Amino acid sequence: MSIRVMMVDDHPVVRAGLRALLEADARVEVVAEVDSGDGALEELERLSTLGGDLPDLVLMDLNLGAGIDGIETTRKVRARHPDVQVLAVTTFDAEADIVGALEAGATGYVLKDSPTEALIAAVGEAAAGRSVLSPEVQQRLVARMTSPATALSPREAEILEALATGATNREVAKRLFISESTVKTHLVHLYEKLGVDSRTAALRVARERRLIR
Structure with a gap:
């Protein structure tokens, strides 16, 4: 059984590269890609209304240009479609972004420059509802907890x-x-x-x- 994935990123080149990486793994199927938070919510609503299968996992960038950002989109996705997991996949490792995404309901937080194997593994873990964090993100959270x-x-x-x-x-x-x-x-x-x-x-x-x- 494949993992159904939606990608949310406002950069076409990034989406194309990420899609190629994901679809090289037979376990992953990219079922949708959108360039905005509003687009993500609309696509999920369309699928839900039509009675189609929702994605298992949304790969969410945080900086989406105009419109709502990735953190707010994550919050709305999780509120409206609780069975759809969200994995933040971004270049930002600032504490505010990490805490914001996790508090909004993201199952995990990984950086875009993560090794291919680590990113694929993160997709599998997050789709199953298990928390997954890049090592750099873990370090920031540990530092926050210890101070x-x-x-x-x-x-x-x-x-x-x-x-x-x-x-x-x-x-x-x-x-x-x-x-x-x-x-x-x-x-x-x-x-x-x-x-x-x-x-x-x-x-x-x-x-x-x-x-x-």
Whole structure:
């Protein structure tokens, strides 16, 4: 019995390469490929409505350009189609991305530059509902667990990511649907955890530690 896979990636060349790699293994069948999060949700809904077989596994890139990103798409896929597993396959190894994807319901998280054998093995494990992580990702999670006092919460990571775009406190508050005073409170905690006293320094340290992209 083959593993039915959907690929979600906004780069055609990447999809073509990944498809060739996957289909070289007789156990894997690529049944769909789309270039956006919205496209993924629409295709799954179409298959579900028609009564067709849904994929066993969605390979999800995180940066999908315009529209919803891979983390939000993962959250919606898992909520609407709980039997469909999601494996994040991306170039990003920042802690915010890893934690965000796993909390959204991804079964695993692997990097695109993983060896072919490791990627195929990850597809098999994730399709079966078993957690799988690239070694680099495991190291980041272990570091987070062994230093909980300095680990960023998901909300703190969201605020840092927003600040990295140049947003003001007011703009961050509006984007995250929280008050400006709440943003300021989070910043106080962020500065303490990172050992800094300004947003510029916070962003620099966060990037150095691979907490954000």
